[in-house]
Amino acid sequence: MNYPVIDQDWFTEACLESGSAFSLELHSKLHEEQSPYQKIEVYKTKKFGNLLVIDGFVMLSTRDNFIYHEMMAHPALFSHQNPRHVAIIGGGDCGTLREVAKHSCVEKITQIEIDERVTRLSEQYFPELCTANADARVTFRFQDAIEWMQHAPASSIDVIIVDSTDPIGFAECLFKKPFYQTCVRALREEGLLIQQSESPLTNWQSITLPMRSEMNSAGFAHTETLFFPQPVYPTGWWSATIAAKKDLHLVRDNDVKNLNFKTDYYNYNIHLSAFAIPSFLQHTV
Amino acid sequence: MNYPVIDQDWFTEACLESGSAFSLELHSKLHEEQSPYQKIEVYKTKKFGNLLVIDGFVMLSTRDNFIYHEMMAHPALFSHQNPRHVAIIGGGDCGTLREVAKHSCVEKITQIEIDERVTRLSEQYFPELCTANADARVTFRFQDAIEWMQHAPASSIDVIIVDSTDPIGFAECLFKKPFYQTCVRALREEGLLIQQSESPLTNWQSITLPMRSEMNSAGFAHTETLFFPQPVYPTGWWSATIAAKKDLHLVRDNDVKNLNFKTDYYNYNIHLSAFAIPSFLQHTV
Numbered sequence: 001m002n003y004p005v006i007d008q009d010w011f012t013e014a015c016l017e018s019g020s021a022f023s024l025e026l027h028s029k030l031h032e033e034q035s036p037y038q039k040i041e042v043y044k045t046k047k048f049g050n051l052l053v054i055d056g057f058v059m060l061s062t063r064d065n066f067i068y069h070e071m072m073a074h075p076a077l078f079s080h081q082n083p084r085h086v087a088i089i090g091g092g093d094c095g096t097l098r099e100v101a102k103h104s105c106v107e108k109i110t111q112i113e114i115d116e117r118v119t120r121l122s123e124q125y126f127p128e129l130c131t132a133n134a135d136a137r138v139t140f141r142f143q144d145a146i147e148w149m150q151h152a153p154a155s156s157i158d159v160i161i162v163d164s165t166d167p168i169g170f171a172e173c174l175f176k177k178p179f180y181q182t183c184v185r186a187l188r189e190e191g192l193l194i195q196q197s198e199s200p201l202t203n204w205q206s207i208t209l210p211m212r213s214e215m216n217s218a219g220f221a222h223t224e225t226l227f228f229p230q231p232v233y234p235t236g237w238w239s240a241t242i243a244a245k246k247d248l249h250l251v252r253d254n255d256v257k258n259l260n261f262k263t264d265y266y267n268y269n270i271h272l273s274a275f276a277i278p279s280f281l282q283h284t285v
Numbered sequence: 286m287n288y289p290v291i292d293q294d295w296f297t298e299a300c301l302e303s304g305s306a307f308s309l310e311l312h313s314k315l316h317e318e319q320s321p322y323q324k325i326e327v328y329k330t331k332k333f334g335n336l337l338v339i340d341g342f343v344m345l346s347t348r349d350n351f352i353y354h355e356m357m358a359h360p361a362l363f364s365h366q367n368p369r370h371v372a373i374i375g376g377g378d379c380g381t382l383r384e385v386a387k388h389s390c391v392e393k394i395t396q397i398e399i400d401e402r403v404t405r406l407s408e409q410y411f412p413e414l415c416t417a418n419a420d421a422r423v424t425f426r427f428q429d430a431i432e433w434m435q436h437a438p439a440s441s442i443d444v445i446i447v448d449s450t451d452p453i454g455f456a457e458c459l460f461k462k463p464f465y466q467t468c469v470r471a472l473r474e475e476g477l478l479i480q481q482s483e484s485p486l487t488n489w490q491s492i493t494l495p496m497r498s499e500m501n502s503a504g505f506a507h508t509e510t511l512f513f514p515q516p517v518y519p520t521g522w523w524s525a526t527i528a529a530k531k532d533l534h535l536v537r538d539n540d541v542k543n544l545n546f547k548t549d550y551y552n553y554n555i556h557l558s559a560f561a562i563p564s565f566l567q568h569t570v
Binding site: 004006010012014016017018019020021022023024025045046047048063064066067200201227229230231235236237262263264265266267269270272273274275276277278279280282 | 289291295297299301302303304305306307308309310330331332333348349351352485486512514515516520521522547548549550551552554555557558559560561562563564565567
């Protein structure tokens with residue numbers, strides 16, 4: 001067999017922990033810089049549109065980011081009766097922000113991203129994700145989210161979306177009890193938090209379950225994990241975990257059945273389906 | 286950055302059509318041969334157990350094949366009131382066969398695999414998939430499935446499972462109307478066929494929809510596609526399509542709610558969830 005060679009014409013993210021790698025064929029490199037926080041690269045791929053890479057990890061591609069961004073926004077927002085103030089932690093590419101802004105009941109969106117360069121580069125290379133950046137409801141804070149959350153007024157936020165990098169390096173604190181405690185404090189009584197929680201196949205024991213345990217011990221009453229495909233992430237299968245101070249239900253079900261905005265992945269059946277737990281994980285929760 | 290090099294210590298399947306590639310880190314090559322039909326390789330990987338490769342395409346790994354095999358067997362079998370005779374087309378690794386044999390109502394399983402070497406190598410390198418091979422209900426036919434189906438007695442089969450390679454080369458005919466017509470003839474009135482139908486992200490227009498259209502024009506009354514993760518296949522997101530001669534419903538729902546055998550992925554909620562259609566595909570079906 002003549003197997004294609006995965007060389008410098010491809011971008012590859014190898015995950016040695018899972019012994020797997022994912023590569024995208026490149027057209028060209030569009031940008032590379034070392035920001036004060038991380039190395040940011042943008043590529044044009046052959047078939048997946050543009051590709052954002054931070055410290056060697058794939059953040060998103062033009063082609064498939066809709067799944068992740070919709071699932072980070074809508075399941076949590078429709079599980080809250082009246083989400084008025086939404087805080088997005090990280091989310092510098094603004095794709096999650098765009099989805100949140102689709103909810104007309106949301107009056108205020110605060111995005112706390114440590115690295116302004118991610119947002120500026122996203123405006124340049126992923127303009128379709130940044131269509132809500134100029135929305136009057138949106139405030140950008142380019143600062144450390146841990147610190148911001150410590151000083152957020154108590155009972156001031158309805159939904160917190162933690163759209164961060166993996167729990168290594170400076171994002172690690174975002175997966176720990178002290179941070180979750182400040183979130184519990186900043187959330188109103190019916191408040192919810194949702195956070196990306198890695199691959200169900202390879203990170204369930206090492207990341208998802210410990211994270212749920214930290215959330216519970218910080219004072220959240222319920223945690224549930226939802227599952228979705230995400231081709232550019234390791235194993236192509238991803239999860240997000242919702243933590244609720246009080247109840248966790250699809251309370252705005254009629255709004256989901258009669259969606260008044262366009263989605264590419266999310267809908268009523270997808271919402272319900274995302275919470276189905278594969279058998280090999282059932283005994284763990 | 287020092288990115289890991291994807292060299293001969295990894296097995297890579299590159300899909301130029303989607304401009305993506307998936308690699309598994311290798312421990313060693315266990316076997317390689319050219320059978321009369323195809324090149325078969327078996328590797329021991331670092332983290333995914335053993336890996337079966339045919340003509341350069343990943344067939345399965347020890348670690349994640351449970352998802353595919355369970356989804357190829359149980360949704361269709363539980364959608365039939367009384368599946369007595371099941372025919373498996375392809376399926377040489379015997380993982381689907383093992384799942385089918387878990388249904389005590391099944392009286393007869395006929396597996397028609399063109400390449401006996403796949404089965405013999407699976408018995409050697411994936412013995413856990415072959416635990417039903419000696420089951421008295423099982424008959425192996427190592428021959429061309431197209432021909433076998435042409436001569437199958439009319440109304441003699443309840444469920445046909447097409448567990449084949451991609452629709453290129455000699456498997457292409459398995460995705461076409463003439464083959465489906467022989468299946469319609471061989472199936473009993475309530476009969477169902479299920480077949481793997483590739484990636485929802487990259488093959489929906491090119492493979493899944495044309496295949497459904499061939500099924501319909503061959504005489505099947507209903508087709509529905511189900512979705513599931515499959516990390517080792519391109520994009521990590523896969524589908525299977527069920528075609529029904531008459532009705533397509535989960536008719537044995539109580540049996541699914543009270544499963545009397547062990548599964549690692551499939552369960553009642555997963556069954557219902559698998560049929561949820563992502564928004565970007567909804568207008569096409």
